Amino acid sequence: VTELKTAATPDGDGYRINGTKIFTTHGPHADVILAYVRFGPGVGGIGSVLIDTKAPGVRIGQKSRFMSGEEWAQIYFEDVHVAAEDVLLGEGGFKKQIAGFNVERMGNTARSLALGRYAYEVARQWALQRKQFGRLLCEFQGLQWKFADMKMKLDAGQLLLYRAASNADSGLPSAEETAIAKAFCNQAGFDIANEALQVMGGMGYSQEELVEYCQRRCRGWMIAGGSIEILKNRIAESVFERTFSQRP
Numbered sequence: 216v217t218e219l220k221t222a223a224t225p226d227g228d229g230y231r232i233n234g235t236k237i238f239t240t241h242g243p244h245a246d247v248i249l250a251y252v253r254f255g256p257g258v259g260g261i262g263s264v265l266i267d268t269k270a271p272g273v274r275i276g277q278k279s280r281f282m283s284g285e286e287w288a289q290i291y292f293e294d295v296h297v298a299a300e301d302v303l304l305g306e307g308g309f310k311k312q313i314a315g316f317n318v319e320r321m322g323n324t325a326r327s328l329a330l331g332r333y334a335y336e337v338a339r340q341w342a343l344q345r346k347q348f349g350r351l352l353c354e355f356q357g358l359q360w361k362f363a364d365m366k367m368k369l370d371a372g373q374l375l376l377y378r379a380a381s382n383a384d385s386g387l388p389s390a391e392e393t394a395i396a397k398a399f400c401n402q403a404g405f406d407i408a409n410e411a412l413q414v415m416g417g418m419g420y421s422q423e424e425l426v427e428y429c430q431r432r433c434r435g436w437m438i439a440g441g442s443i444e445i446l447k448n449r450i451a452e453s454v455f456e457r458t459f460s461q462r463p
């Protein structure tokens with residue numbers, strides 16, 4: 216985010232925006248966009264503006280789809296005029312904006328967990344009624360251990376999410392606790408959905424059930440809103456109580 220190049224330059228009573236936004240989930244359907252832009256150099260120069268997608272100079276690129284089906288498209292801003300009242304956070308607002316981002320990360324965390332929980336529950340019901348070799352699937356110890364692992368991950372993820380949420384009484388959730396909860400739940404949600412799919416065999420892989428969708432959807436959360444690697448970089452900074460520049 217701190218490398219963003221989309222520029223806001225003074226233009227009469229407002230600003231002129233030039234740049235490109237690459238990923239925008241459901242972007243082709245948006246009426247208004249909240250765009251992070253650069254008013255000046257460095258991290259302090261970053262702020263945000265509201266842009267009407269029907270404004271002259273806004274162009275929606277070719278539509279594409281993520282693995283889980285959502286549409287996205289690149290959005291181009293070519294000399295788009297934004298009035299001063301549509302500046303959400305001006306120069307120096309970046310710290311405030313990025314703190315708010317932890318709230319989005321919590322939502323992303325909860326969604327991963329919910330998808331994992333749904334897949335787990337479908338597979339649990341399946342294992343209670345599906346018979347192979349004359350026995351219910353839930354009677355095979357190899358599958359019981361998979362369910363035990365799924366349950367441990369669900370409970371641990373839930374507690375990490377609650378910790379981040381309940382400690383947010385100062386206004387916003389802490390970056391460290393949010394990063395821990397998101398990294399854990401993104402991975403756990405995916406692993407659980409993947410195991411639930413496996414336990415259900417061919418039916419798990421089929422679109423007859425939503426379990427395969429849960430697995431695909433969770434995969435995206437491991438990248439979107441701060442990838443697991445970037446979150447671990449943040450966690451490591453807390454571990455060592457210092458920052459680490461990622462630049463050469």
Ligand SMILES: Cc1cc2nc3c(=O)[nH]c(=O)nc-3n(C[C@H](O)[C@H](O)[C@H](O)COP(=O)(O)OP(=O)(O)OC[C@H]3O[C@@H](n4cnc5c(N)ncnc54)[C@H](O)[C@@H]3O)c2cc1C
Pocket residue numbers: 238239240241281435436438439440441442443444445448461
């Ligand atoms: C389903 C989905 C929806 C999305 N929706 C939106 C949206 O609505 N709006 C929006 O703005 N963006 C959205 N994104 C984009 C998302 O924020 C980026 O894909 C994400 O930040 C990763 O950036 P990148 O794709 O450029 O990967 P890169 O930054 O090129 O990273 C590639 C790989 O290298 C790793 N990596 C990069 N730097 C480091 C480092 N310093 N240390 C260790 N590992 C590193 C990354 O974790 C990743 O695995 C979405 C992405 C997905 C998958």
